[in-house]
């Protein structure tokens with residue numbers, strides 16, 4: 001079992017100021033250029049700036065998940081729900097991916113090398129039902145985010161444990177984080193603990209606070 005101080009809802013430590021200012025961004029429509037790039041002509045989505053470092057964004061909690069405490073639950077509307085330990089996760093087929101990151105706070109980082117388990121493999125294994133058109137992620141810090149099932153099934157989506165050949169550091173969501181490269185990075189939960197397939201959509205943490213339900217960077221889907 002995780003230690004008490006690693007459980008979500010440590011509300012006292014939550015970055016209220018950061019959350020409020022990001023809610024204000026949504027109300028003001030900050031960073032919108034009004035020039036979406038529907039054809040994805042440019043590698044850099046509108047309003048973004050390329051960085052070469054890797055910024056850290058969280059709600060004030062960076063859970064320390066010891067390997068023996070790691071559990072990943074994949075459940076909901078499906079034939080074969082699973083609960084994996086870290087060893088069981090690592091025993092799944094491993095694949096390499098290269099993708100760009102686009103954070104809604106304006107930074108983009110090119111050519112990230114990931115290794116992990118593809119979302120496609122997971123879908124083949126758990127066999128979600130036809131009615132399961134939505135996916136809700138939950139993370140150890142209490143964070144949640146939602147995507148359509150067809151977004152999760154894109155071939156470049158994975159559950160990553162290596163970045164640039166090294167274990168993903170704790171602050172970036174290690175031991176295992178989701179990577180959904182074609183969407184703003186708030187759709188890529190760190191410290192993922194549960195992936196739920198459902199017939200109904202459900203807003204996650206930022207989607208409840210003024211952020212777009214889909215989040216396509218080329219369409220500037222920053223806010224709802």
Ligand SMILES: Nc1nc2c(c(=O)[nH]1)N[C@H]1C(S)=C(S)[C@@H](COP(=O)(O)O)O[C@H]1N2
Pocket residue numbers: 054055056057058059103104139140141143171172173185186187188189190191192
């Ligand atoms: N569990 C969890 N996942 C999360 C977040 C978070 O606060 N908690 N923040 C999201 C946001 S807003 C962004 S931009 C990216 C940041 O990932 P990074 O810190 O590795 O750059 O993680 C996303 N996933």
Ligand SMILES: [Mo]
Pocket residue numbers: 057103104105185186
């Ligand atoms: Mo973000």
